[in-house]
Amino acid sequence: MINIVKISIEEFEYEIYSKYKKIFPSAERRKWSKIKKSYNEGIERFYKVELNEKTIGFIMLENVINNCKLVMKNDYDYYAKDRHDKLLAGLMPSHRFVEKPMMKDMIEDLSNKKVLMLGCGTGEESIFLKAFGAKEEDLIGIDLSKKSIELAKKSYPNITFIVGDMSKLPFEDNFFDYIYSSLAIHYSPNPEIVYKEVYRVLKPNGKFLFSLVHPIRWASFEKEIDGSLYRLIGCSVDDKESTVFGSYNTFKEHTHTHFSWGINETLSFYVGSPSFHFKLLRKSGFEVLDFTESKAIEETKKDDMNYYIKNSELPQFMAFLAIKK
Numbered sequence: 001m002i003n004i005v006k007i008s009i010e011e012f013e014y015e016i017y018s019k020y021k022k023i024f025p026s027a028e029r030r031k032w033s034k035i036k037k038s039y040n041e042g043i044e045r046f047y048k049v050e051l052n053e054k055t056i057g058f059i060m061l062e063n064v065i066n067n068c069k070l071v072m073k074n075d076y077d078y079y080a081k082d083r084h085d086k087l088l089a090g091l092m093p094s095h096r097f098v099e100k101p102m103m104k105d106m107i108e109d110l111s112n113k114k115v116l117m118l119g120c121g122t123g124e125e126s127i128f129l130k131a132f133g134a135k136e137e138d139l140i141g142i143d144l145s146k147k148s149i150e151l152a153k154k155s156y157p158n159i160t161f162i163v164g165d166m167s168k169l170p171f172e173d174n175f176f177d178y179i180y181s182s183l184a185i186h187y188s189p190n191p192e193i194v195y196k197e198v199y200r201v202l203k204p205n206g207k208f209l210f211s212l213v214h215p216i217r218w219a220s221f222e223k224e225i226d227g228s229l230y231r232l233i234g235c236s237v238d239d240k241e242s243t244v245f246g247s248y249n250t251f252k253e254h255t256h257t258h259f260s261w262g263i264n265e266t267l268s269f270y271v272g273s274p275s276f277h278f279k280l281l282r283k284s285g286f287e288v289l290d291f292t293e294s295k296a297i298e299e300t301k302k303d304d305m306n307y308y309i310k311n312s313e314l315p316q317f318m319a320f321l322a323i324k325k
């Protein structure tokens with residue numbers, strides 16, 4: 001059931017601010033202007049109903065949030081267009097300032113190499129890979145999200161994109177020279193199956209570069225302290241009963257909801273420690289050549305100093321480079 005309420009813009013902003021604070025305690029720490037901008041973007045796109053010049057109707061916020069909670073978990077079809085636009089506009093700081101710089105330091109010349117983009121989303125990583133010499137005709141992207149692949153095909157018509165699952169790759173053995181994957185493998189509940197599939201479709205001496213969420217950030221426990229929200233990994237240090245926040249050593253599913261583009265997006269992924277993945281790679285036949293924990297680059301400071309401080313001191317992502325022996 002959708003309720004439409006008739007209110008002025010000022011009332012609307014007040015409504016959103018107070019309700020948002022109740023639902024997301026971290027709101028107080030954030031800049032109101034940022035929240036407002038983000039909310040307005042979402043409202044513009046989905047929920048605004050023009051009634052007359054001075055009044056605007058909005059679908060009740062609770063409905064919006066409750067609906068989002070039900071439908072938004074890992075919904076890459078729903079976000080395909082937004083992700084595509086934001087990536088191209090450089091508006092995803094985690095990619096621009098943290099993940100891609102980490103991958104850039106580990107990648108090599110891809111000239112004359114047949115390259116698979118595993119979990120390629122809307123295909124923007126092809127621009128990155130081309131900068132390292134990959135030719136369009138040698139690039140193949142695969143992703144589970146039909147909408148993302150549709151968009152990738154439209155945007156990069158000379159590259160092959162297919163809908164498919166990384167745990168059952170539709171390629172013959174020894175097919176690729178290089179497999180690249182950005183922030184996708186952590187959606188698999190069983191990365192060993194994925195590593196074995198990647199091993200199978202890589203040629204001998206073929207390389208596999210991929211990034212994952214880092215447990216320091218994503219296996220943490222969210223706790224509100226004095227009205228602010230913290231992500232914690234650690235334990236109590238006094239002699240009383242032990243309290244542990246987060247789960248660094250256990251491979252398991254973690255769910256995070258963040259407020260984005262006017263609605264709350266829920267992402268759920270499987271987080272394991274670096275040694276967990278290292279051992280699985282070895283078990284699948286790989287030799288691990290390199291490992292990096294991410295650090296925001298200096299350029300981030302100009303864009304968002306707070307983001308720089310957090311992401312230069314603590315790794316948000318990690319990346320492995322492995323070779324098929």
Ligand SMILES: C[S@@+](CC[C@H](N)C(=O)[O-])C[C@H]1O[C@@H](n2cnc3c(N)ncnc32)[C@H](O)[C@@H]1O
Pocket residue numbers: 076087118119120121122124125142143144145148164165166167181182183184187188
């Ligand atoms: C965070 S996005 C990353 C997209 C792209 N690599 C990038 O960096 O922009 C994660 C992608 O993994 C895809 N994905 C999740 N599970 C998958 C699976 N089992 N097989 C293939 N793709 C999958 C999602 O559809 C989504 O497009």
